[in-house]
Amino acid sequence: MPPVPSHGGQGFMTSERYNAREAEARWQKVWEERGIFAAKNDDPRPRYYVLEMFPYPSGRIHMGHVRNYTMGDVVARYKRAMGFNVLHPMGWDAFGMPAENAAMERKVHPRQWTYDNIATMRSQLKSMGLSIDWAREFATCDPSYYKHQQKLFLDFLRAGLVERKSSKVNWDPVDQTVLANEQVIDGRGWRSGALVEQRELTQWFFKITKYSDELLAALDTLERWPEKVRLMQRNWIGRSEGLLIRFALDPATTPNGETELKIFTTRHDTLFGAKFMAIAPDHPLAAAAAAKNPALKAFIAECKRTGTAQELIETAEKKGFDTGIRALHPFDPAWKLPVYVANFVLMEYGTGAIFGCPAHDQRDLDFVNKYGLGNTPVVCPPGVDPKDFVVTDTAYDGDGRMINSRFLDGLTVEEAKEEVARRLESEMRGNAPVAERQVNFRLRDWGISRQRYWGCPIPVIHCEACGIVPVPESDLPVLLPDDVEFDRPGNPLDRHPTWKHVACPQCGRPARRETDTMDTFVDSSWYFARFTDPWTAEAPTNRAAADAWLPVDQYIGGIEHAILHLLYARFFTRAMKATGHLGLDEPFAGLFTQGMVVHETYRRADGGYAAPAEVKIETVGDTRRATLRATGEPVEIGPIEKMSKSKRNTVDPDDIIAAYGADTARWFMLSDSPPERDVIWTEEGVQGAWRFVQRLWRLVGEAAQIVRAAPAERPAAFGEAALAVRKAAHGALAKVSEDIERLRFNRCVAHIYEFANTLQGALAGLGGNGEVAPDMAWAVREAADILVCLFHPMMPHLAEECWQALGHTTLVAEAPWPQLEHELLVEDTIVLPVQINGRKRADVTVARNAANMEIEAAVLALDVVQRALGGRPPKKVIVVPQRIVNVVA
RNA sequence: GCGGACGUGGCGGAACGGUAGACGCAACGGACUUAAAAUCCGUUGGGGGUUUCCCCGUGCGGGUUCGAGUCCCGCCGUCCGCACCA
Numbered sequence: 003m004p005p006v007p008s009h010g011g012q013g014f015m016t017s018e019r020y021n022a023r024e025a026e027a028r029w030q031k032v033w034e035e036r037g038i039f040a041a042k043n044d045d046p047r048p049r050y051y052v053l054e055m056f057p058y059p060s061g062r063i064h065m066g067h068v069r070n071y072t073m074g075d076v077v078a079r080y081k082r083a084m085g086f087n088v089l090h091p092m093g094w095d096a097f098g099m100p101a102e103n104a105a106m107e108r109k110v111h112p113r114q115w116t117y118d119n120i121a122t123m124r125s126q127l128k129s130m131g132l133s134i135d136w137a138r139e140f141a142t143c144d145p146s147y148y149k150h151q152q153k154l155f156l157d158f159l160r161a162g163l164v165e166r167k168s169s170k171v172n173w174d175p176v177d178q179t180v181l182a183n184e185q186v187i188d189g190r191g192w193r194s195g196a197l198v199e200q201r202e203l204t205q206w207f208f209k210i211t212k213y214s215d216e217l218l219a220a221l222d223t224l225e226r227w228p229e230k231v232r233l234m235q236r237n238w239i240g241r242s243e244g245l246l247i248r249f250a251l252d253p254a255t256t257p258n259g260e261t262e263l264k265i266f267t268t269r270h271d272t273l274f275g276a277k278f279m280a281i282a283p284d285h286p287l288a289a290a291a292a293a294k295n296p297a298l299k300a301f302i303a304e305c306k307r308t309g310t311a312q313e314l315i316e317t318a319e320k321k322g323f324d325t326g327i328r329a330l331h332p333f334d335p336a337w338k339l340p341v342y343v344a345n346f347v348l349m350e351y352g353t354g355a356i357f358g359c360p361a362h363d364q365r366d367l368d369f370v371n372k373y374g375l376g377n378t379p380v381v382c383p384p385g386v387d388p389k390d391f392v393v394t395d396t397a398y399d400g401d402g403r404m405i406n407s408r409f410l411d412g413l414t415v416e417e418a419k420e421e422v423a424r425r426l427e428s429e430m431r432g433n434a435p436v437a438e439r440q441v442n443f444r445l446r447d448w449g450i451s452r453q454r455y456w457g458c459p460i461p462v463i464h465c466e467a468c469g470i471v472p473v474p475e476s477d478l479p480v481l482l483p484d485d486v487e488f489d490r491p492g493n494p495l496d497r498h499p500t501w502k503h504v505a506c507p508q509c510g511r512p513a514r515r516e517t518d519t520m521d522t523f524v525d526s527s528w529y530f531a532r533f534t535d536p537w538t539a540e541a542p543t544n545r546a547a548a549d550a551w552l553p554v555d556q557y558i559g560g561i562e563h564a565i566l567h568l569l570y571a572r573f574f575t576r577a578m579k580a581t582g583h584l585g586l587d588e589p590f591a592g593l594f595t596q597g598m599v600v601h602e603t604y605r606r607a608d609g610g611y612a613a614p615a616e617v618k619i620e621t622v623g624d625t626r627r628a629t630l631r632a633t634g635e636p637v638e639i640g641p642i643e644k645m646s647k648s649k650r651n652t653v654d655p656d657d658i659i660a661a662y663g664a665d666t667a668r669w670f671m672l673s674d675s676p677p678e679r680d681v682i683w684t685e686e687g688v689q690g691a692w693r694f695v696q697r698l699w700r701l702v703g704e705a706a707q708i709v710r711a712a713p714a715e716r717p718a719a720f721g722e723a724a725l726a727v728r729k730a731a732h733g734a735l736a737k738v739s740e741d742i743e744r745l746r747f748n749r750c751v752a753h754i755y756e757f758a759n760t761l762q763g764a765l766a767g768l769g770g771n772g773e774v775a776p777d778m779a780w781a782v783r784e785a786a787d788i789l790v791c792l793f794h795p796m797m798p799h800l801a802e803e804c805w806q807a808l809g810h811t812t813l814v815a816e817a818p819w820p821q822l823e824h825e826l827l828v829e830d831t832i833v834l835p836v837q838i839n840g841r842k843r844a845d846v847t848v849a850r851n852a853a854n855m856e857i858e859a860a861v862l863a864l865d866v867v868q869r870a871l872g873g874r875p876p877k878k879v880i881v882v883p884q885r886i887v888n889v890v891a
Numbered sequence: 892g893c894g895g896a897c898g899u900g901g902c903g904g905a906a907c908g909g910u911a912g913a914c915g916c917a918a919c920g921g922a923c924u925u926a927a928a929a930u931c932c933g934u935u936g937g938g939g940g941u942u943u944c945c946c947c948g949u950g951c952g953g954g955u956u957c958g959a960g961u962c963c964c965g966c967c968g969u970c971c972g973c974a975c976c977a
Contacts, residue, residue, distance in 0.1 A: 019929095229895090230895065230896070230971090230972085233894075233895065233972090234894095234895085234972060234973080237893095237894070237895095237972080237973060238972095238973080240973095240976065242976070242977085244977080265977080266976095266977065267977060268976090268977065269977075280977090344975095345975085346975045346977095347975085347977075348975075348977090350976090351976045351977075352976075352977060353977095355977090357977085358977090359977095363977075364892085364975095365975060365977085366977085442976080443976095444976055561971085561972090564972080565972085621917070621918080626917095673903090673914085673915065673916095674903045674904065674914090674915060674916080675903065675904075676904080679897095679904095682902090682903065684903085684916075686902095686916055686917070687903080687916065689916090691915095693929090693930095694915090696929090696930095697930090700930090748903090748905090748914090748915095749905075749913095749914085751914075751915080752904090752905070752913065752914035752915075753913095753914080754914095755913095755914050755915070756913075756914065759914090766931090833910095834910095835910040836910090837909080837910080837957085837958070839957080840909090840956095840957065840958040840959095841910095841958090842909095842910045845910080877957085878957060879957090880909095880957050882909060882958095885907095885909055886909040886910075886958085887909095888909080888957050888958060889957090890957050890958095
């Protein structure tokens with residue numbers, strides 16, 4: 003390891019400005035040469051794995067990245083100082099559509115475009131001074147990564163975790179591609195603008211629903227996850243307990259003599275309030291009935307049309323069509339219920355069929371009110387006389403006692419559910435019980451097929467004779483071909499002249515490759531595991547390394563990934579455990595979701611947006627005015643919004659780093675706003691941060707003068723002034739440590755400001771000329787060292803520069819976190835606020851361990867208290883030890 | 892519609908049920924300077940007394956408590972997530 007270079011012995015220059023540009027590049031080089039951020043898998047110290055969500059290589063980093071990676075870096079540097087062997091890696095989520103769009107628009111190959119972007123963004127990230135182990139870097143589009151993903155796919159396939167099935171997709175007929183829901187805007191493709199069709203396509207699925215219950219239950223164990231994210235996942239999984247009931251159909255009324263209809267319900271208690279049955283427009287029974295009924299056929303077609311447009315779904319009226327089919331009530335065969343096709347019943351949930359109880363379900367009530375089917379209340383709210391209880395336009399979905407329900411009358415909702423379930427599950431029709439208890443989930447299997455080029459090829463071969471044949475592992479990876487054209491819509495893999503034609507690995511006859519590639523969410527579902535040993539060539543993971551590093555101790559990223567990415571990664575971890583690649587269930591022990599970076603918007607008179615760099619802001623009194631720099635034309639200051647190209651309110655990290663340095667950008671990203679909330683980027687704020695950088699540099703320079711006179715040995719005693727400096731230093735140390743642990747970076751920033759202010763005041767008090775007493779010099783050295791250590795995780799380059807100025811020959815990046823001396827935080831006397839009737843009126847200074855009686859006596863002796871009492875004894879005196887005294891007059 | 896979070900000075904925000912407004916930004920006054928920038932020292936929730944004093948104040952209305960920004964109930968507003976889930 004090369005020695006730490008000294009900066010030409012110029013450590014004590016206080017008059018010079020800190021040159022961030024020059025110093026940052028210099029220290030980055032030192033860190034890199036000494037390789038101090040490389041995590042060693044065989045390091046015996048306790049481990050800490052901190053990970054920020056890896057970026058998509060879109061071209062350039064943005065302020066959101068700066069915020070995200072700064073937070074992770076603070077944690078990484080702090081944990082390193084605390085003696086942990088820290089893993090802090092970086093990689094690239096490199097497959098995906100934008101690369102293909104670029105190929106279409108700019109005739110550049112997706113691979114070229116992607117790796118060029120990675121090169122740019124890597125150098126941008128490096129200019130931030132992040133303490134990343136770059137030796138572990140990889141991109142998900144590297145064959146050396148996706149090879150293992152294909153292996154995982156094959157192992158999942160063998161383990162029964164992969165399935166091929168038909169499902170409805172959004173199909174763009176112009177681009178000839180499948181669209182995700184969010185790519186369908188107002189029923190049209192986001193790129194082509196063509197009306198999107200619903201198509202049935204055979205696709206590959208990961209069977210995430212196999213783990214529905216487990217993924218839900220384990221949320222309770224994720225104590226270091228935000229409650230909000232756990233709740234979102236809980237709702238997404240959407241578990242509901244209910245009853246599957248087989249309703250008998252009157253065969254005389256069914257199109258092909260069908261005899262039963264299966265429905266799922268969670269309100270079987272309300273069975274005696276049933277007024278109708280409803281099935282989804284794409285239910286098989288609906289299709290059968292429509293075959294003989296043109297009007298019904300037209301109605302179903304209409305339902306499917308309104309299917310995609312978001313606006314219409316939201317406002318859609320409940321509509322139905324009577325099929326003429328009649329179902330028999332399970333408790334009374336003489337009671338016939340009409341079967342409707344209804345637009346609000348979803349084929350994807352439950353069985354695609356329901357029974358309608360209008361009195362206790364709002365949708366059902368809207369429906370019967372439209373078709374005049376009436377309602378019968380069967381649950382009576384507490385405290386209401388059943389005789390008086392009627393339902394008109396508002397369904398009652400609360401608790402109560404059963405009424406109008408024959409043998410259920412008088413039971414509670416819960417008891418009635420139990421009774422209905424008990425009776426129907428013991429009653430046999432044909433060879434099966436009439437009903438069975440069932441748990442249903444909203445969660446659906448994860449469709450991973452994408453008809454695109456720039457993704458991980460799905461390693462299977464379709465053979466006429468053998469069917470689906472996995473690609474033999476010795477043939478992995480299935481590489482993407484390089485010679486592809488993007489001049490036409492559709493999947494380039496599918497129309498490639500040779501790529502898909504292969505011999506069947508089983509029978510040797512001509513067969514064809516699967517041309518679908520995997521959803522890019524697959525790529526990001528296991529990258530954190532690969533980072534633990536990215537060099538292992540023979541398997542996706544090295545179990546020893548993965549077991550040692552995982553779970554990730556602290557994962558940091560945007561809230562936008564609260565559901566899909568995190569749920570998929572949780573599923574993947576379980577699937578990898580089931581196939582022997584990992585040994586745990588939950589990949590992320592701690593999760594933190596940071597807020598966005600937002601900025602004011604500026605609108606020109608012509609309605610267009612102006613960029614912050616083009617705008618000059620002036621403040622006159624309390625009003626701010628904005629004008630265009632170029633023309634002086636006034637611009638309107640608009641709302642503060644997420645930085646986006648369309649609003650032109652972005653600030654380029656490169657510009658900021660060039661003008662102020664990475665430390666200033668990092669510091670500002672952490673100041674002011676709590677990390678989970680949005681942070682407003684302002685020019686004034688950045689300048690404030692920059693001024694503080696300069697102030698710290700001057701302050702440390704001043705301290706360095708005194709440090710030279712400090713004795714090596716710790717003095718036996720400290721005078722009052724020196725002790726005050728020590729107390730301030732250790733007070734700041736305690737607070738900053740605690741706040742970094744809890745990721746409250748904005749408070750760390752405030753504590754560091756406060757401590758710097760105190761130290762600055764103390765140094766000013768020394769006058770600068772004469773001799774500084776040894777005890778003070780020693781205290782100043784200790785305080786300056788602590789100060790530099792405290793801001794090091796946030797402003798690492800400045801910290802190295804200051805560390806050297808203070809005479810150290812080591813790197814602060816390798817220095818241990820300062821040792822806290824608790825006894826300095828304990829005062830001999832404390833100042834207690836004194837309240838009279840709950841209002842603060844005075845202070846009283848007492849010994850730290852004064853008895854409550856002594857404190858009470860001291861308080862009652864105070865003039866203000868005497869005056870307030872007016873000679874009467876106090877009603878009560880409350881003494882809260884160490885906190886406050888309240889006198890009730 | 893359902894679920895959740897939030898609401899504190901001119902602004903971003905601090906505040907285990909215990910001194911509301913830490914810290915920063917902006918603004919204002921002063922020092923230094925030929926001048927400006929930078930820096931340094933003050934002031935800065937509102938109102939009144941005008942020194943060491945009082946009143947009001949955390950979206951609104953109630954409540955619990957010796958004491959509420961914090962806990963409870965009801966409104967109002969903002970933001971986010973899900974969306975006909977049977």
